[in-house]
Amino acid sequence: MSKSHTIRTAEIICVGTELLMGQVINSNANFLASELVSLGISSYRQITIGDNMQRLREQILASAKRSDLVVITGGLGPTSDDITMEAAAEVAGKQLELHDPSYEHIKQYYRRICRNMPQNNIKQAMIPPESIVFINKNGTAPGAMFLCNASTEDDPVHQSYLVLLPGPPSEMRPMFLEQVRPFLEKHNSARFRTEFVRLYGIGESAAEERVKDLIDAQTNPTIAPYASEGECLFRITQRIESENEADLISPIVDTFKERFGDYIYEIGGRSLKEVVFDLLFERKMTLSFAESCTAGMASSEFVDVPGSSKVLMGSIVAYDNNVKEQLLGVTADVLTDMGSVSRECAEQMAEGCRKLLNTDIAVSITGIAGPTAYGTNKPVGLVYLAISDKNGTEVSEINLSGNRMRVRRVSVLHAFNMIRKRLQ
């Protein structure tokens, strides 16, 4: 790949019958689109298409003619349906050849999981020569990048980079971030500085209203709000021509701090649980959860942070009232008189958990996740949380809307946020 040109425009092609049939949501297009935006590459089209050789070839060629880069996901599996590599190679006028390092990697993969490699997996190591090959750390299919001639009337020597990536997000995302993105950073002209302001406890539209004047007046930097379940974040992006340009982001961040105060849990890249982990880790403090309606989700989420074993000692999933009573020491009086979804129960759960697991902090969660509120007159979405440490126990009551999964997810975020507020 001796030639090199600037990449300004891209199209995204997602290959897979399961996408065309509506069996899975296309999160790859979304991920790649936002990555391309952050790289300053304009993408004008996303296409989803099935495993049909003729249609796929036509589509790759059409996309290559229109853009400098075509990112194609899916269809790199070992089965006869998986035709993306072959189709892209044909469009680029290349033959497939056995790529020995990839073949070795696939064989190793099967050795590691103690299974025999099915014979058809050899197909995944067939790659056009002179490709850049991307290693797949989370599966068997390697990715590849190669140039494709795609002349147009306007530009008879137009070439486009074809980037082929596996379809499963758990394989595609790390491959893109670790191996494709660094290449693209070198081959595009635009530069950006970006900062994130992350908030918990305020809704998207309320948050947006507080900074509406800034958003309306934006030119450079731009300010974009994003909302995800229970959280809200702003991305502030300054387009720069060189690294020496003045920092226009910090003054905006300062204004955000003034207006949002304690809602802000992070200026930067860390998630709420990472912030909580760092706070606890710095203080050498240990943590446990007593979970009823979330049933292990808080613990499991927290453990996503590598190194969490130094902080989280363990948790009690007390789904049944007997477990609350016998293990966590919630009194029979409280369970009978107040019920398991009550201020008092949350308090006793946190205190009992802290004692039982001998941790510096314990957080309890008990609520009604729905779909119905079995045998109580309390509303679905009512959740009590308590945080207990050597200075005492504090209870928080929240009323959440949404389905069972959302109530549980937001409860977990709220638990994390209680720890942050206690320590920050």
Add this chain to the structure above:
Amino acid sequence: MSKSHTIRTAEIICVGTELLMGQVINSNANFLASELVSLGISSYRQITIGDNMQRLREQILASAKRSDLVVITGGLGPTSDDITMEAAAEVAGKQLELHDPSYEHIKQYYRRICRNMPQNNIKQAMIPPESIVFINKNGTAPGAMFLCNASTEDDPVHQSYLVLLPGPPSEMRPMFLEQVRPFLEKHNSARFRTEFVRLYGIGESAAEERVKDLIDAQTNPTIAPYASEGECLFRITQRIESENEADLISPIVDTFKERFGDYIYEIGGRSLKEVVFDLLFERKMTLSFAESCTAGMASSEFVDVPGSSKVLMGSIVAYDNNVKEQLLGVTADVLTDMGSVSRECAEQMAEGCRKLLNTDIAVSITGIAGPTAYGTNKPVGLVYLAISDKNGTEVSEINLSGNRMRVRRVSVLHAFNMIRKRLQ
């Protein structure tokens, strides 16, 4: 709209810069795709495109030439960015005219929310004459359907239905279900019967090899394999002209049963955890988990099944060895000599948990999820699981590849599968 033809093929176009920028996930494409499948309409392409007049017109025409139906979502708002109606009308060679009932509806909408109608909302009532207009019960933008001449070399009188729907899913979905779908049901001929065969414990390519002869010979029914994390499923689809047609699916399912035996956990729609829940619930049995590396994920996943409180009593997240020792009764000898990731530790965890939480079945999970194997010489991905009931305790050793999240997720599936195999 006097003409009427059968609708067999469709394309979906989603209009919106926020989709192209990756700011929101495209759930409309997914919804519409699965609706079209259930109507027996084949869709070969989904396209996402921005609010650019020329590109949008070209795309609508290209899609109309290739198919009998083009469903277009988004870009029906009141602002100058919203150009979908105008673009589609131009492609169809039609003028926009004020549609009085729609204009009335928009004015009413604003009266209902006690606001003045902004003047630019009148634009949303501009619709080509002779359209079928869809009322928007959840917003202001009406939808519309009209025919578009889109001659091709093969078919000089080819026409395609253009269906325009608003972008917000809360407006688009009810409009489609209540007003578009009934029309499409009348104008297409195909019907399908579908069955799913769901497997655990066998990889996608190994599974496919076992039924390669069936897949290669498929015409009707068709057989399509799908893989998701740690699981594998086949969709068998029979195209029928009427409900009376002979069942061609059952013989294929029987062949699958012969060839896959115990790998099959479900013929139908239930997930693995739902199968496990049903098995336990029918037998009035209670369950608990003792989780180390999964740290609550098994319990939390299981609780996704509504009604799970009748089966899952609680769980112990024993992340730290002290918790394993003090709560679950894992002996110091085992922890010192064998380590926490060992056959013996898994066994003692399950037995201790079953005793502590007093359940019929307890399942333990202890393994090395990565990214590194802190201070042991055991490999990342090594996981021990044990299931304990009144008949004794059984241990299973697995070696998983992939990242931390995958190791934990597949471990949870494996735990569920152990319960299934014990009971089925």
